[in-house]
Amino acid sequence: MARQERPPGGPDQRGMNRQQVVEVIRNAGQIARIDIAQKTGVSPATVTAITSDLIGAGLIEEVASDEARTSGGRGRPRVALRVRGAAHLVAGVKVSFGTLSLVLIDFEGTTIVEHDAELSGPRLAPDVLSRDILRGLDAITAKIGRVTADISGLGVGLAGTINAPEGFVHWSPSLTERNVQLRDMLEALLPMPVFLDNDANLVAKAEQLFGEARGVSDFIVVTIEQGVGMGIVIDGQIYRGTRGCGAEFGHIKVHLDGALCRCGQRGCLEAYVSDYALLREADVSLPVAAGPSRSERLEALFSAAHAGDHTAETILDRASRMFAMGLANIVNIFDPKLIILSGERMSRDFLYSDDVISAMRDEVVQVDAPPPEVKIHKWGDSMWAKGAAAYAMEGVTELAVRRLAIDA
Numbered sequence: 001m002a003r004q005e006r007p008p009g010g011p012d013q014r015g016m017n018r019q020q021v022v023e024v025i026r027n028a029g030q031i032a033r034i035d036i037a038q039k040t041g042v043s044p045a046t047v048t049a050i051t052s053d054l055i056g057a058g059l060i061e062e063v064a065s066d067e068a069r070t071s072g073g074r075g076r077p078r079v080a081l082r083v084r085g086a087a088h089l090v091a092g093v094k095v096s097f098g099t100l101s102l103v104l105i106d107f108e109g110t111t112i113v114e115h116d117a118e119l120s121g122p123r124l125a126p127d128v129l130s131r132d133i134l135r136g137l138d139a140i141t142a143k144i145g146r147v148t149a150d151i152s153g154l155g156v157g158l159a160g161t162i163n164a165p166e167g168f169v170h171w172s173p174s175l176t177e178r179n180v181q182l183r184d185m186l187e188a189l190l191p192m193p194v195f196l197d198n199d200a201n202l203v204a205k206a207e208q209l210f211g212e213a214r215g216v217s218d219f220i221v222v223t224i225e226q227g228v229g230m231g232i233v234i235d236g237q238i239y240r241g242t243r244g245c246g247a248e249f250g251h252i253k254v255h256l257d258g259a260l261c262r263c264g265q266r267g268c269l270e271a272y273v274s275d276y277a278l279l280r281e282a283d284v285s286l287p288v289a290a291g292p293s294r295s296e297r298l299e300a301l302f303s304a305a306h307a308g309d310h311t312a313e314t315i316l317d318r319a320s321r322m323f324a325m326g327l328a329n330i331v332n333i334f335d336p337k338l339i340i341l342s343g344e345r346m347s348r349d350f351l352y353s354d355d356v357i358s359a360m361r362d363e364v365v366q367v368d369a370p371p372p373e374v375k376i377h378k379w380g381d382s383m384w385a386k387g388a389a390a391y392a393m394e395g396v397t398e399l400a401v402r403r404l405a406i407d408a
């Protein structure tokens with residue numbers, strides 16, 4: 001479906017209730033109507049009407065509840081509802097440095113297949129990136145005997161400053177141009193609606209739906225890749241700021257007139273903890289860090305620190321303490337219930353260490369109540385893509401529910 005075919009306007013109350021009911025069923029796996037009413041605050045009569053519409057549209061289906069099956073079948077079997085997985089095929093793509101990670105999920109959120117593809121380069125013109133994404137979708141759908149046109153919605157996550165509601169990229173390290181209306185470009189090329197967001201926000205979405213933050217309404221995800229990113233969830237919703245420029249954890253200032261950051265300013269957290277910051281220090285003072293590639297030089301730095309090299313240790317130690325200070329600043333502002341440190345590489349262990357977490361705890365405002373819980377969640381690129389797919393699934397649900405209202 002091309003963008004111009006999106007139903008106009010926002011959802012009405014009935015539409016919002018329908019969408020909420022689908023989300024509650026999806027989160028529960030399976031759930032009885034009476035429990036949906038209790039969880040949503042929607043009246044049982046309205047829940048019955050809504051679920052009947054959703055069953056009619058093929059979005060959900062009735063099943064005998066697990067409870068009925070395990071209780072030996074006494075009395076009338078309890079009927080539960082579940083989301084119909086086959087209703088929609090949804091794709092997620094994470095754009096990384098030179099590579100694409102793709103995933104297809106069904107409408108229940110179950111992963112069907114994953115695929116990794118090479119990009120034409122680390123930084124691309126928007127039309128080249130769009131064609132690379134199309135090629136990736138053709139390849140992943142071919143793996144399961146489907147075609148790209150079978151996909152109901154595509155979520156795309158990339159690093160940078162992105163206005164998600166507008167599908168607009170202010171800046172991304174993956175693109176050679178600034179100020180790109182990327183969602184519209186993708187929708188002109190692809191046969192499905194596209195949902196675009198900052199990759200750290202999509203990790204927050206994945207943590208909320210599949211990960212460590214299920215059932216938590218206020219939490220913060222800090223992502224550690226080449227740089228550091230952040231996703232803020234308040235009252236169950238991702239907080240994006242007015243221009244989509246919020247949650248720039250990597251560019252909070254931790255030092256007045258400090259080290260130069262690749263954003264052009266000084267004293268940013270990223271200028272102390274990112275790959276390039278560590279290498280900048282290592283290149284000055286640590287001959288073992290000399291090597292042909294960036295990742296080899298980093299590995300050399302990490303192994304030197306492990307082997308007890310004092311200079312290497314001080315480089316990682318300073319980065320850890322800066323990182324702990326950044327985390328403490330977040331806690332002092334947001335006071336979240338939970339902070340998730342989310343990343344994929346074991347080599348960043350110095351940022352996940354107990355020392356970092358206890359340093360953070362020492363620097364937060366002290367009250368007679370337990371500090372926020374900190375969870376460490378290491379996962380791979382496929383989970384970033386799954387977050388993108390989860391975001392698209394919400395969008396596909398909203399569109400399906402709106403179409404239901406128009407057809408009614």
Ligand SMILES: [Zn+2]
Nearest residue numbers: 251261263268
């Ligand atoms: Zn910066």
